[in-house]
Amino acid sequence: LMVWLRRTTHYLFIVVVAVNSTLLTINAGDYIFYTDWAWTSFVVFSVPQSTMLVVGAIYYMLFTGVPGTATYYATIMTIYTWVAKGAWFSLGYPYDFTAVPVWIPSAMLLDLTCWATRRNKHAAIIIGGTLVGLSLPLFNMINLLLVRDPLEMAFKYPRPTLPPYMTPIEPQVGKFYNSPVALGSDAGAVLSVPIAALGAKLNTWTYRWMAA
Numbered sequence: 001l002m003v004w005l006r007r008t009t010h011y012l013f014i015v016v017v018a019v020n021s022t023l024l025t026i027n028a029g030d031y032i033f034y035t036d037w038a039w040t041s042f043v044v045f046s047v048p049q050s051t052m053l054v055v056g057a058i059y060y061m062l063f064t065g066v067p068g069t070a071t072y073y074a075t076i077m078t079i080y081t082w083v084a085k086g087a088w089f090s091l092g093y094p095y096d097f098t099a100v101p102v103w104i105p106s107a108m109l110l111d112l113t114c115w116a117t118r119r120n121k122h123a124a125i126i127i128g129g130t131l132v133g134l135s136l137p138l139f140n141m142i143n144l145l146l147v148r149d150p151l152e153m154a155f156k157y158p159r160p161t162l163p164p165y166m167t168p169i170e171p172q173v174g175k176f177y178n179s180p181v182a183l184g185s186d187a188g189a190v191l192s193v194p195i196a197a198l199g200a201k202l203n204t205w206t207y208r209w210m211a212a
Contacts, residue, residue: 009206010063014076017056042144046137046184047191049101053077054132054192055199057107058124062203067115074107102139106132121200129196133188137181 056077057070078100085098110128117123 006206010060013202013206014056014060014073017052017077019080040180042137042140042180043184043187045101046140046180047187049103049140050106050133050136050184050188050192051195053101053103053106053136054110054129054196055202057110057132058128058196058199059203061111061114061124062121062200063206065119067111067119070107070110070114071104074103077103099140099143101136102142103136105139106136109135125196125200126193129193130189132196133190133192134185136188137184140184141181 053074057073060073061067061070063069081098081100085095085100088097089095109131110124113128113131114120114124117127
């Protein structure tokens with residue numbers, strides 16, 4: 001029974017987070033189309049993607065105890081999101097409408113940290129969490145490089161107004177020093193560590209619940 005409970009809880013968690021990652025990506029991943037806010041939106045996009053990846057990946061990795069499972073987890077998220085991207089495309093939106101986050105390389109860094117530190121949980125949280133937060137915005141710039149003619153796409157499918165929770169206060173030209181990767185990496189590196197710790201704690205709580 002306990003083996004069944006563990007597997008059920010484990011797969012339920014993976015599915016829930018993967019589905020939510022898809023929903024979050026659909027909402028935040030089309031930053032290219034906010035023509036006036038592309039950089040600001042990219043920063044906002046980077047932080048939840050970093051934290052969302054690290055909480056699930058470290059949970060999954062510590063659950064199995066095998067480095068490599070974080071990358072597998074990121075692959076699951078990527079597949080889910082590509083399916084969602086296909087759904088939007090079938091509705092008549094452009095192929096580039098949803099930018100699929102580049103999660104996998106960051107998850108590989110988390111796996112590498114776990115392996116290099118001989119499965120040290122605290123090193124995985126601190127070093128791995130920092131590496132995920134630092135690297136994800138950098139890898140996600142690939143999205144901007146690969147979108148065909150971003151300006152043409154943006155003006156063809158404009159979204160000139162951001163939702164209120166994404167609208168910066170007193171926007172101005174040159175905000176964030178024109179470096180969305182730097183700001184996203186700063187915020188991501190700081191926030192991914194406590195969120196990684198939460199993922200590790202969720203693992204402990206799961207085992208306690210199943211042992212009760």
